[in-house]
Amino acid sequence: MAYQLKYKETLPVLFAEAVEKYRNEPAFRIKKDGNWQMWTYGEARDKIELIAMGLRSLGIESGDRIGIQSENRPEWVWSDYAMAHFGIISAAVYPTLLPEQVKFILNDSGAAAVFVSSKEQAEKILQIKPEVPTLKFMIIYDSVSYPDEWILTLDDLLLKGAEFKKGVNYTLEEIGEKRQKDEIWTLIYTSGTTGNPKGVMLTHFNIASNVQAIQSTVNFLDKKRWLSFLPLSHSLERAGSHFTFWLGSDTWYAENILKVPENLQDCKPHYLISVPRLYEKIYAKVLEGVRTAKPAKKKIVNWAMGVGKEASINYLQKAKMPGGVLGLKYKLANKLVFSKLNKVFGGEFIFGISGGAPLPQAIGEFFASSGILILEGFGLTETTPVTNVNPIDNIKFGYVGPTIIDVEMKIAEDGEILFRGPNIMKGYWNNPDATAEVIEADGWFHTGDIGIIDQDGFLKITDRKKNLIVTSGGKNIAPANIENKLLQSRYIDQLVVIGDRRNYLVAAVVPSQEVIENTAKEGNFFTEDYEALLKDDRIKKLIEDDIDRLQTEFARYEQVKKFFLVSKAFTIEGGELTPSLKVKRKVVEQLYADQLDALYTD
Numbered sequence: 001m002a003y004q005l006k007y008k009e010t011l012p013v014l015f016a017e018a019v020e021k022y023r024n025e026p027a028f029r030i031k032k033d034g035n036w037q038m039w040t041y042g043e044a045r046d047k048i049e050l051i052a053m054g055l056r057s058l059g060i061e062s063g064d065r066i067g068i069q070s071e072n073r074p075e076w077v078w079s080d081y082a083m084a085h086f087g088i089i090s091a092a093v094y095p096t097l098l099p100e101q102v103k104f105i106l107n108d109s110g111a112a113a114v115f116v117s118s119k120e121q122a123e124k125i126l127q128i129k130p131e132v133p134t135l136k137f138m139i140i141y142d143s144v145s146y147p148d149e150w151i152l153t154l155d156d157l158l159l160k161g162a163e164f165k166k167g168v169n170y171t172l173e174e175i176g177e178k179r180q181k182d183e184i185w186t187l188i189y190t191s192g193t194t195g196n197p198k199g200v201m202l203t204h205f206n207i208a209s210n211v212q213a214i215q216s217t218v219n220f221l222d223k224k225r226w227l228s229f230l231p232l233s234h235s236l237e238r239a240g241s242h243f244t245f246w247l248g249s250d251t252w253y254a255e256n257i258l259k260v261p262e263n264l265q266d267c268k269p270h271y272l273i274s275v276p277r278l279y280e281k282i283y284a285k286v287l288e289g290v291r292t293a294k295p296a297k298k299k300i301v302n303w304a305m306g307v308g309k310e311a312s313i314n315y316l317q318k319a320k321m322p323g324g325v326l327g328l329k330y331k332l333a334n335k336l337v338f339s340k341l342n343k344v345f346g347g348e349f350i351f352g353i354s355g356g357a358p359l360p361q362a363i364g365e366f367f368a369s370s371g372i373l374i375l376e377g378f379g380l381t382e383t384t385p386v387t388n389v390n391p392i393d394n395i396k397f398g399y400v401g402p403t404i405i406d407v408e409m410k411i412a413e414d415g416e417i418l419f420r421g422p423n424i425m426k427g428y429w430n431n432p433d434a435t436a437e438v439i440e441a442d443g444w445f446h447t448g449d450i451g452i453i454d455q456d457g458f459l460k461i462t463d464r465k466k467n468l469i470v471t472s473g474g475k476n477i478a479p480a481n482i483e484n485k486l487l488q489s490r491y492i493d494q495l496v497v498i499g500d501r502r503n504y505l506v507a508a509v510v511p512s513q514e515v516i517e518n519t520a521k522e523g524n525f526f527t528e529d530y531e532a533l534l535k536d537d538r539i540k541k542l543i544e545d546d547i548d549r550l551q552t553e554f555a556r557y558e559q560v561k562k563f564f565l566v567s568k569a570f571t572i573e574g575g576e577l578t579p580s581l582k583v584k585r586k587v588v589e590q591l592y593a594d595q596l597d598a599l600y601t602d
Contacts, residue, residue, distance in 0.1 A: 003406045003422065007212055010204035011084040011185060012176025014211060014246045019045045022248035025223060028074035029252045029267075036252070036266065039074060047158070049172035051082035054161030058113070058137055062087030065109045065187065068233075069093035069102065069124075070117035072253045075141040075154060076232045077241050079115050084185055084204070085176035091187040091199070092233040094579040095121055096572050103128040104196060105189050106135060108430065113137035115154075119144045122151070181205035187429050188235050188381050199429030200235075206384040209406070209422035211243045214386055217404040218375070221350070222248040224270035227263060229254035234580050235381040236355050240273045261344070268346035275356035275581055276363065279374060280487070282344060283363045287490055288515055304333035308369030316368055319393035338370045351375055351392065355385075356580055358461060360484045364397035376400050378461060380447060382438070383407075384423040388459050399458040409459065415450045416465055450478065467585065472503045475557045479505075482551065482558060489546040490515050494570050496588050497560060498596060506599045507563040508592055509543065510570060534565045562599040566592065 008014055023042040030037055039047070060066065066083060068090055070076050083090045091109040093102055095117065102124055106114060112134055116122050118141070125138050138151045145153075152160075185204045189197035226244050228251050230237035244251050252267040254260050260278065290301050311330045315322040322330050342349055351373040354364075359376045367374050375392065378400035379385035387409065390401035403409045407421035420443045427435035438446045450468070451461045463478035470476055479497040486495055486507070494510035513530060519542065520526040520533055527533050534540075543563070551559045570576035575587050589596060 003209075005209075005212055005216060005405055007205070007209050007422070009181035010176070010179040010183075010208055011081070011242060012173065012179050012204075014208055014242065015045075015081055015085070016173050016176065018246050018248060022223070025248055026250040027245065028077070029250065030073055031253075031255050031263075031266075041248070044074070044078060045172070048078045048081045048085070050158045050161035050165070051078055051154075052086045052161070052172055052175070053164045053168070054157035054159075055082065055088060055113070056086060057160045057164035058157075060086075060088055060112055060137075063089065064112045065089045065091050067091045067093045067102075067106055067109065067111045067114035069095055069097075069114055069121050070141060070232075071095050071256070072228050072230075072232050072237075073117065073141065074253065075115070075117075077245070080186075080232075080238075080241070082172075085172050085179070087179060087183060089184050089187060092189065092238065094231055094233040096231075096579055099124045099127045103131055105199075106132045108189075108196075108199060109187050110134045113139065115139050115141065118142045122146070179204055181208075182426070184426060186238075188233070188238065190381050198431055198434055200381045201426040201429050202384055203426050206423055206425065207239060207242060210239060210384040210386055210404075211246055213405045213407070213423070214239075214243060214389070215247070218389060218392065220247055220271065223250070224350070225250045225252065225267055225348075226271050226273070227252050227254055227260070227267045227269040228273075229257060229260050229263075230273060230275065230356075231579065234356070235385040236275075236379070237273060239385055240353075264344070264346045268348045270348055270350045272345070272349070272352040274352060274354055276354055276359045277357075277581060279352070279354060279359065279363050279367065283366055284490065284493075284512060284515075286341065286366075288518070291490070292518065301337055304337035305366075305369055307333045308338065308371070309365070312365065312368040316371065316373065317395040317397075334371060338372075341370045342372060345372065353377060353389075355379065357582065358480060358484055359397075360487060361398040362488050364395075368395065368397070378459065379423075380449075382425045382445060383419055383421075383447075384425070387419050387421075387423070390458075394456075396454075396456075396458050399454065399460045401459065402457040403459075409453070410444075411451065411453060412446075414465075415452075415462075417447045417449045417451045417459065417461075418444045419447065420444050469497070469500045469505070471499055471505075471557060472501055473557065477505070477558055482554060482560065485550050485553075486547055486560070488550055489543070491519075491543045491546055494566075494583075496570075496583055496585060498585070498589060502600060504557070504561040505559065506596060507547075507560045508566055508588055508596070509563045510566045510568070511539075511543065531567050534567055540565065564592070564595040564599060 019041050024040055026038050027041045027044045028039045066088055068079055080090055091111055093105050122140050139157050141154045143153050182203050184201050185207055186202050187199040189199050226249050232238055254263040307329045311322045354374050355377045364374050375390045377386055377389035379387045387407050388400045388403050410418050412418055424445045448465045449461055450463050450465055451459050453459055463480040467479055468476055469479055482497050483495050491511055492509055493512040496508045497505055499505035547560055572579055576584055
């Protein structure tokens with residue numbers, strides 16, 4: 001098909017352009033020993049060349065596969081670029097995975113080597129090494145010493161690269177020029193809520209075209225600060241790493257997820273890529289603060305939010321500032337209230353990106369009222385990943401926006417969303433049958449998501465096809481809509497709606513512990529025993545009343561009739577969440593089968 005954009009076709013071409021343009025600008029920062037260490041674009045380029053040369057010195061050739069199993073840090077991206085230049089295929093591995101899960105990915109990809117971040121990650125590899133016959137080398141980013149010859153530190157590899165470079169007559173860029181658009185750049189394994197993950201084959205043209213199409217659609221400013229904290233193993237952050245590099249951005253890597261609030265103050269980012277969870281947490285914290293504030297302060301905040309909502313709907317969501325009387329009111333509201341919320345993000349925030357899961361409409365509207373714009377987008381690992389995003393001058397909350405440039409979209413007869421374009425994966429690694437199931441002969445990719453398109457071409461995701469609940473009465477229900485609505489309750493932190501082949505809906509509810517304990521203190525029935533507190537009928541009644549209040553807009557068969565409370569949050573480690581923070585519904589159903597059955601037998 002003919003494309004609107006004239007694309008640069010490979011990652012090395014984008015990389016060379018960025019280095020030439022921003023050579024002396026800051027590229028990467030990470031906190032070590034209490035201080036932020038920085039590398040410029042030129043310094044990063046030299047590290048990447050030595051990593052690539054070092055891999056070649058080990059006998060790693062074009063077409064070989066190497067795993068990257070690490071938390072976010074500059075070395076992750078350096079390794080990625082090094083392999084991309086030399087035609088080595090990277091295989092992303094979440095550092096939160098268990099050894100058995102890591103073993104599957106390394107064996108499925110036939111990895112010849114693996115980069116790991118630390119001793120903790122290295123120990124996982126040592127545990128499974130005898131069962132991964134293709135694995136010849138492990139390179140550790142930290143300076144961790146092992147006597148085994150097959151284990152190197154990154155410093156060892158850099159020294160080997162420097163020595164190897166002396167004996168060759170080519171540069172990183174000269175090898176990078178040999179890459180072809182249809183060569184496989186990476187394998188990203190879908191975290192999957194059931195079964196073994198599938199290796200998504202993404203090409204150089206997939207990622208290069210997606211980076212350029214996103215910029216042509218959204219038009220980010222260059223040389224701005226970004227805070228990175230989503231896992232680089234996740235397709236959204238991975239694409240973001242190459243997008244921000246090409247833009248000449250200054251990328252700061254958060255120390256860990258718990259340090260994000262503190263790192264926001266250090267970095268003062270202009271932009272941020274996040275899943276809805278971060279925005280939801282900040283939203284809940286702000287609302288709880290307002291609820292417990294003194295009457296005078298609460299009155300000011302409520303007035304400001306009213307002004308902000310009016311300004312947002314008519315102006316801010318259209319990239320305009322209100323004028324006249326509303327403009328004066330908004331300036332005052334910003335001074336008294338909204339500027340303080342912006343400081344939570346560091347004080348210099350331009351806008352945020354949300355993806356990976358639906359952003360509740362109420363949360364998008366709340367932040368927009370405060371002058372903090374969040375552009376919700378959509379995509380899948382198989383689409384590299386971005387297909388849709390809200391334009392900055394026409395934000396519709398509850399929708400993921402129109403498609404980016406050169407991506408086609410349509411809705412199948414059964415409601416499934418289909419895409420076609422330069423960002424669609426090459427297929428699943430070693431799995432032609434699974435590839436044929438999702439990609440039609442004419443290039444249309446079946447997402448497995450259900451949605452609708454409005455008159456302006458904006459897409460609204462209603463649910464995953466496989467998540468649809470069919471009740472025993474034959475009613476088809478999309479649980480995501482219900483869950484997003486009920487998550488507006490200040491008492492609820494996480495929630496899963498269940499009811500497939502049952503005669504009514506029920507829910508597993510993880511309450512917000514802070515709110516529950518504060519409520520109990522105010523009512524003089526607080527106990528340090530949180531489990532006991534959740535058994536108190538007064539707590540259950542509060543949550544029940546809030547659920548009833550929020551679900552009045554749904555048909556009776558779409559309403560949650562009963563629920564039970566879960567004291568521990570759903571986590572990756574507990575098995576209830578995928579590494580990309582999606583709930584594994586089947587796992588929740590299995591873990592809490594007795595409680596669920598009780599809701600239907602009482």
